[in-house]
Amino acid sequence: MIPVTPIEADRPSELATDISERLTSAIREHLMSAFAPDNTKSLRAFSAPEAAELLGVSAQFLRKAHAEETLPEPADIRGGRRYYSVTELREARHILEATSRKKGRYLPGRRDGDKLQVWQLMNFKGGSSKSTTTIHLAHYLTLRGYKVLVMDLDPQGSLTSMCGISPEIEFDGLTMYDAIRYEDPVPLADVIQETYFPGLSLAPSRLMLSEFETESAVHSAPDQPFFTRIRSALEQVEADYDIVLMDSPPQLGFLTISGMAAATSLIVPLTPSMLDVSSTAQFMELVGAYMGVIEDAGAKLHYDNFRFLITRDEPTDVPSQQLTSFMRALFQDRVMSSTALKSTAISDATMLKQSIYEVVRSDMTRATYDRAKQSMDAVGLEIETMVQKAWGRS
Ligand SMILES: Nc1ncnc2c1ncn2[C@@H]1O[C@H](COP(=O)(O)OP(=O)(O)O)[C@@H](O)[C@H]1O
Ligand SMILES: [Mg+2]
Structure with missing residues (x-):
C-alpha cells in the first residue's frame, strides 16, 4: 500500500503537482x-x-x-x-x-497499385470508445493477416499503453511528436516500435505530443502548413503497411485535423446517449468548418468512407435503441450496420489493457465473452470489407 498523507498545498499549482506526483x-x-x-x-x-x-x-x-x-x-x-x-x-x-x-x-493485404488505407477514429467526445475501437480493430486486422500500424494522436497515450508501453512509466523514447514537429523532425520509421503483438506496429504518444498543438498555433510557414505534417510523415513508411489506424484525442485540435488530412477513411464512434448524439451535431459542424479551412489552404480531402459506428450499444436499453434507430433513419448506410456492444467482457479486458482477442474464453463467462467477441468480429469484418472494396475487391 501507498502511505497516504493528506494533500495540503498553499497554491493550486503545488496542489496539482502534488496530485500528479x-x-x-x-x-x-x-x-x-x-x-x-x-x-x-x-x-x-x-x-x-x-x-x-x-x-x-x-x-x-x-x-x-x-x-x-x-x-x-x-x-x-x-x-x-x-x-x-x-x-x-x-x-x-x-x-x-x-x-x-x-x-x-x-x-489479404495490399497488392501492387493498392493504396495505403489510413483510417482515423475521431469524435471530440471523450469516452465514445475511440481508443477501445482502435485497439480492437488493430488486433482483428492483424490476426487476419494485415500489416497494421496504429498511430496514437492522443497526448494522453491510452492507445500507447494498450500496446504495452506505459507512457506514465518506462517510456521516454521518441513519439509522434518527434516525427511531426516543425524543427528537425525525425523519420517516422525511427518513432515506430514493434509491439508484443506480432505484425502490429505502434507510433506512440505521450504528453509531449500536446506541444504540437501549441507550436501549430504559432507556427507560420506556408510551405509546410500544420495539416501536411502527418500525411508527409506517413508517406515515408507507406510501403511498409496495409492499414494505418489513427486514434484521436477528444478534441478537434491541430492533431485531429492533421490526421483528417492524412486519412483515407473516417470513422466517428458514437455512444447512443442523448448528450452524445446532440453534441455530434456540433462536432460535425466544426469538422465541416475545419475541413473547409484546410481545403481552402490547399488540402485535398477525399474519403472512401465516412461513417458512424455505434459503440457501447445496449440492445435491451430502449432509449439508446431509439437513438440508434434515429441515427440510422437519418443517415442510412453512413451508420455502420454492425455495432460494438457494451459488454463487461470488453471493460474487464480493457482494465487489464487487453482486447477481447487477448483474453482466453475460459477465463470469462462464456456467453458474455462470445457476444462481445462476435460483436467486435462483426465490426472488424465490416471495416475489412470496406478496405477490400477500396482496393477494388469484394
Ligand atoms: N464496448 C464496450 N463495452 C464496455 N465498455 C466499453 C466499451 N467500449 C469502451 N468501453 C469503456 O469505456 C471507456 C472509454 O473508452 P475509450 O475507448 O477510452 O474512449 P475514448 O478513447 O473515446 O475516450 C473505457 O473505460 C472502456 O473500457
Ligand atoms: Mg481515447
Missing part, C-alpha cells in the same frame, strides 16, 4: 505489479479451433496440413492439443498462400 508513483507501483515479473506484455497462444477460424479453414484441414507436413507443427503442444503463436499463424499464412488457388485468401 502521487498518482504517477501509485500508477507505477500498480502497473509494476500488474505486469510482473519483467513488466512487459506478452500475447497468448491460440488454440487449434481459434487458429482454424482465423485462417478461415476447417479444423480438419489444419490437422491434415500438419499430417502431410505442408504446415510445420506449432512449438506448443499440450496434452495432444496444438497452440499457435501469432508468429506461427503468420508463417502459416505465407505457406498456405503460396499454394492457394485464390490469390489473397491467406494474405
Whole structure:
C-alpha cells in the first residue's frame, strides 16, 4: 500500500503537482505489479479451433496440413492439443498462400497499385470508445493477416499503453511528436516500435505530443502548413503497411485535423446517449468548418468512407435503441450496420489493457465473452470489407 498523507498545498499549482506526483508513483507501483515479473506484455497462444477460424479453414484441414507436413507443427503442444503463436499463424499464412488457388485468401493485404488505407477514429467526445475501437480493430486486422500500424494522436497515450508501453512509466523514447514537429523532425520509421503483438506496429504518444498543438498555433510557414505534417510523415513508411489506424484525442485540435488530412477513411464512434448524439451535431459542424479551412489552404480531402459506428450499444436499453434507430433513419448506410456492444467482457479486458482477442474464453463467462467477441468480429469484418472494396475487391 501507498502511505497516504493528506494533500495540503498553499497554491493550486503545488496542489496539482502534488496530485500528479502521487498518482504517477501509485500508477507505477500498480502497473509494476500488474505486469510482473519483467513488466512487459506478452500475447497468448491460440488454440487449434481459434487458429482454424482465423485462417478461415476447417479444423480438419489444419490437422491434415500438419499430417502431410505442408504446415510445420506449432512449438506448443499440450496434452495432444496444438497452440499457435501469432508468429506461427503468420508463417502459416505465407505457406498456405503460396499454394492457394485464390490469390489473397491467406494474405489479404495490399497488392501492387493498392493504396495505403489510413483510417482515423475521431469524435471530440471523450469516452465514445475511440481508443477501445482502435485497439480492437488493430488486433482483428492483424490476426487476419494485415500489416497494421496504429498511430496514437492522443497526448494522453491510452492507445500507447494498450500496446504495452506505459507512457506514465518506462517510456521516454521518441513519439509522434518527434516525427511531426516543425524543427528537425525525425523519420517516422525511427518513432515506430514493434509491439508484443506480432505484425502490429505502434507510433506512440505521450504528453509531449500536446506541444504540437501549441507550436501549430504559432507556427507560420506556408510551405509546410500544420495539416501536411502527418500525411508527409506517413508517406515515408507507406510501403511498409496495409492499414494505418489513427486514434484521436477528444478534441478537434491541430492533431485531429492533421490526421483528417492524412486519412483515407473516417470513422466517428458514437455512444447512443442523448448528450452524445446532440453534441455530434456540433462536432460535425466544426469538422465541416475545419475541413473547409484546410481545403481552402490547399488540402485535398477525399474519403472512401465516412461513417458512424455505434459503440457501447445496449440492445435491451430502449432509449439508446431509439437513438440508434434515429441515427440510422437519418443517415442510412453512413451508420455502420454492425455495432460494438457494451459488454463487461470488453471493460474487464480493457482494465487489464487487453482486447477481447487477448483474453482466453475460459477465463470469462462464456456467453458474455462470445457476444462481445462476435460483436467486435462483426465490426472488424465490416471495416475489412470496406478496405477490400477500396482496393477494388469484394
Ligand atoms: N464496448 C464496450 N463495452 C464496455 N465498455 C466499453 C466499451 N467500449 C469502451 N468501453 C469503456 O469505456 C471507456 C472509454 O473508452 P475509450 O475507448 O477510452 O474512449 P475514448 O478513447 O473515446 O475516450 C473505457 O473505460 C472502456 O473500457
Ligand atoms: Mg481515447
